[in-house]
Amino acid sequence: xxxxxxxxxxxxxxxxxxxxLELSNMCSAPSVSDRGLADSNGTRLVxxxxxxxxxxxxxxxxxxxxxxxxxxxxxxxxxxxxxxxxATTNSFSDNKEPVPFYEALAKxxxxxxxxxxxxxxxxxxxxxxxxxxxxAVYVATKxxxxxxxxxxxxxxxxxxxxxxxxxxxxxxxxxxxxxxxxALKQLKKARKEAQQEGLDITPRDGAEAARRNYDDxxxxxxxxxxxxxxxxxxxxxxxxxxxxxxxxxxLLQQIAEVLELEKNGVYFSKDLxxxxxxxxxxxxTSQHIAMLAFDVNEFENPRIREIMAxxxxxxxxxxxxxxxxxxxxKEKDLPKNGLRSLEVNGQVFWIPNVAGLMHPGVDK
Numbered sequence: 001x002x003x004x005x006x007x008x009x010x011x012x013x014x015x016x017x018x019x020x021l022e023l024s025n026m027c028s029a030p031s032v033s034d035r036g037l038a039d040s041n042g043t044r045l046v047x048x049x050x051x052x053x054x055x056x057x058x059x060x061x062x063x064x065x066x067x068x069x070x071x072x073x074x075x076x077x078x079x080x081x082x083x084x085x086x087a088t089t090n091s092f093s094d095n096k097e098p099v100p101f102y103e104a105l106a107k108x109x110x111x112x113x114x115x116x117x118x119x120x121x122x123x124x125x126x127x128x129x130x131x132x133x134x135x136a137v138y139v140a141t142k143x144x145x146x147x148x149x150x151x152x153x154x155x156x157x158x159x160x161x162x163x164x165x166x167x168x169x170x171x172x173x174x175x176x177x178x179x180x181x182x183a184l185k186q187l188k189k190a191r192k193e194a195q196q197e198g199l200d201i202t203p204r205d206g207a208e209a210a211r212r213n214y215d216d217x218x219x220x221x222x223x224x225x226x227x228x229x230x231x232x233x234x235x236x237x238x239x240x241x242x243x244x245x246x247x248x249x250x251l252l253q254q255i256a257e258v259l260e261l262e263k264n265g266v267y268f269s270k271d272l273x274x275x276x277x278x279x280x281x282x283x284x285t286s287q288h289i290a291m292l293a294f295d296v297n298e299f300e301n302p303r304i305r306e307i308m309a310x311x312x313x314x315x316x317x318x319x320x321x322x323x324x325x326x327x328x329x330k331e332k333d334l335p336k337n338g339l340r341s342l343e344v345n346g347q348v349f350w351i352p353n354v355a356g357l358m359h360p361g362v363d364k
């Protein structure tokens with residue numbers, strides 16, 4: 001937008017006034033014979049013209065004072081629009097296709113001097129499925145320690161890992177929670193920010209919202225597994241013999257059988273509508289065991305989700321709405337770390353970008 005010329009505006013306002021006054025004086029000058037009769041009228045006319053000139057001068061002065069203010073507002077508005085254009089351009093430039101998860105994972109593990117085959121053997125189909133569902137923790141910041149295996153098989157393994165990784169405790173409300181040091185540090189920052197806005201971040205289901213042990217994971221698995229068996233037996237989708245056999249299987253084989261049944265719509269989640277992996281982790285696989293997960297009471301509040309993300313906490317387990325995972329990364333950097341966004345129930349989940357991976361009960 002071209003700025004108005006102040007000098008031209010002022011001259012436009014003033015010059016006609018002066019010319020009007022001169023013309024008026026010329027026209028009102030009486031002849032010698034009429035001078036006596038015109039004295040009173042001439043005096044009044046001159047006074048009127050002076051008054052007009054004063055009004056014009058006042059208008060010009062007001063313009064001189066106001067126009068710089070108008071210019072500043074125009075400049076500010078233009079700058080604001082320019083910044084909006086830059087922000088829009090940046091958002092488009094940042095909106096890149098996510099890197100394939102296994103590509104990003106290979107780089108992350110190399111930095112940690114870990115081999116993928118050591119944590120998730122390629123021949124172990126269940127372990128690979130767990131990695132592709134819960135594997136976001138392996139691309140987290142180097143300030144935290146991911147689990148050395150995709151599936152812990154006993155309590156001793158879990159205890160050794162948790163002692164080596166280290167963790168700290170914090171009382172939130174009436175509950176004491178435990179997380180890896182950096183994860184807890186950022187959670188406390190997030191909570192402080194929320195409280196400054198009159199909000200809060202609190203643990204869901206007490207201390208279990210954070211660190212869990214192996215036995216916790218087995219107990220929670222059974223809380224989904226056993227009721228689902230009874231349901232599908234009643235529905236006629238499973239026979240008595242099948243139910244008895246499933247109950248008798250070793251845990252790893254039991255997990256494999258459940259995941260196979262879910263391919264045919266026999267789901268084991270709490271609401272029986274989706275894979276059990278989106279309701280509760282299989283024994284020994286939980287991000288809570290890694291002490292990098294926290295279940296939030298206030299997960300439905302969009303502002304809480306924003307604050308959590310600002311401090312490196314993201315939802316990474318599909319359909320598990322209260323569950324947040326500490327990655328310690330900026331949201332804009334998640335795609336280049338092999339994660340893609342997927343919206344479920346109005347909330348955004350960042351999950352491993354694995355081509356062709358199906359999500360039983362969630363993919364519609």
